[in-house]
Amino acid sequence: MGAGGTRRRGAALEEAILHAAVAELTASGYAGLTMDKVAARAGTNKNAIYRRWPNRLALGIAAYRQLAITVPPPDTGDLRGDVLELLRQANRHWSSPLGAILRELLSAAGGASQALAQLREQSGDAVAAPWLTILGRAVARGEASPEALHPRVATVAIVLLRNEFVMRGAPTTSDDVLVEIVDEVYLPLVRRRAPTA
């Protein structure tokens, strides 16, 4: 049918498909992302899609990447404020429709560790950076111990929050829980420790 009259090729068509996939993804989530619907919305057919992406999951991930954004790490002046703000950002993000899509994708990727790698590169490893940033400042201020810069230590708070999402199926996590994570676990852990006897 090609409403535009002229037949699109190459990059133009690819962009149109991706755009349609993004639209479907935001409208119906990954579960509702069907190849037929994407093709229809893009005004093309499934062949054009399968020439570019090997399967539905790959297309879904590609579409998600169009949506993902990164925000600069907060700088409130003290560690507790920074940590809480980072957690709240993450909480908002996971509660948002975008977060729901990400969870769906992670779910669908499941064992396909090939595809999973792409998602981690985007959602996982990028997560560590802001924590190291705010902790670096805290160490400089003497608020945190240098050992806290160990990645596994630095990211404990966000990992606990992620666990909250995974275990409770709840869409959003109460702010009380965030405060609890910060005060009961994270700050005691990263704070300058008294020398072990």
Next chain:
Amino acid sequence: MGAGGTRRRGAALEEAILHAAVAELTASGYAGLTMDKVAARAGTNKNAIYRRWPNRLALGIAAYRQLAITVPPPDTGDLRGDVLELLRQANRHWSSPLGAILRELLSAAGGASQALAQLREQSGDAVAAPWLTILGRAVARGEASPEALHPRVATVAIVLLRNEFVMRGAPTTSDDVLVEIVDEVYLPLVRRRAPTA
């Protein structure tokens, strides 16, 4: 067909179906658990299944419950040993075929928080208990601070390990990582904190 000759009813049939579902689940995982195959293996048909479980996921969960077992918490005499042993148990469990099935189910449950609750009851909350047990003993020995008995604190190690499984798609986690979790995060967190000078 009914190889048994007599036609089974009620509990007998239900048991046969569940048994077949368990067999299929262990043989092919949840992805390979199809209603047709279960019916065939049980020597019945899909109707009998759908009269008892509303959908495939419910059947999968029911079958999984048949498989899940609990092991008594370790008691090595010191906290570090107990913690490591608990983590190693969990590591083995998640690496096992059974763990793979559980991950598949959690994946499939996804948003269906109704079904998710059933799985949590089995895999999630039951997890906290052994940690409180070993920590209770450690507190009595003076190895850990009483604040460590806070559930969110007590379960930090296992949550970090779970995160490892979720993020790295890896089937098993290296023992080095377990040690790292214990020594870098868990012990510093729960250990009796030196009175702030």
Next chain:
DNA sequence: AAGTTTAAGGTACGGCCAGTACCGTCAAAG
């Protein structure tokens, strides 16, 4: 400008599987 290559469009399947409908049949309850 004519010819050639390559990708798009159109359409129709194959295959898989969840879930449903219908009906004949047999076991258990009364």
Next chain:
DNA sequence: CTTTGACGGTACTGGCCGTACCTTAAACTT
């Protein structure tokens, strides 16, 4: 011995992924 309701068999619907095959148009070549 009759009635009831669950069981067995089978056949469908419907959705959707992924593929095959052919026609047509764009772009590139000579």
